[in-house]
Amino acid sequence: MKAKVYVTLKKGVLxxxxxxxxxxxxxxxxxxxxxxxxxxYFEISFNNGIGESEAREAAESIGRxxxxxxxxxxxxxxxSA
Amino acid sequence: MKAKVYVTLKKGVLxxxxxxxxxxxxxxxxxxxxxxxxxxYFEISFNNGIGESEAREAAESIGRxxxxxxxxxxxxxxxSA
Numbered sequence: 001m002k003a004k005v006y007v008t009l010k011k012g013v014l015x016x017x018x019x020x021x022x023x024x025x026x027x028x029x030x031x032x033x034x035x036x037x038x039x040x041y042f043e044i045s046f047n048n049g050i051g052e053s054e055a056r057e058a059a060e061s062i063g064r065x066x067x068x069x070x071x072x073x074x075x076x077x078x079x080s081a
Numbered sequence: 082m083k084a085k086v087y088v089t090l091k092k093g094v095l096x097x098x099x100x101x102x103x104x105x106x107x108x109x110x111x112x113x114x115x116x117x118x119x120x121x122y123f124e125i126s127f128n129n130g131i132g133e134s135e136a137r138e139a140a141e142s143i144g145r146x147x148x149x150x151x152x153x154x155x156x157x158x159x160x161s162a
Contacts, residue, residue, distance in 0.1 A: 041122035
């Protein structure tokens, strides 16, 4: 069982790294870009024998407590086999 | 049109940050974890009027040239409306 956790900055939170990437991409000639925002991505592999709901619960708890800063970030969990 | 770009370390590349997260999560009592790997995640918003294939091409090109280090990282592009 695997969990993918996506951590993104909340709307309205400044993203200077995203702005820098946007600027670089524009300098490279990509003119159709409206915005680029940077986030984080985690792949959690669980031991065999753990159920889907248990994996989701563990991944959400790890996301909340370790991976995301809830003041400025949102996170989303996806479970796959 | 939006593109999501996922950048992950190639298999076999050491991921000390992932290891540190794994260790923290274990100390918090999550014992069912086999592995945690950290990656990066980018959301690219395109201006209106760009087609799906054009958006995919631009996102892949930006992924290859700006977002990922092809020596140690893989990337994946997903396009959504």
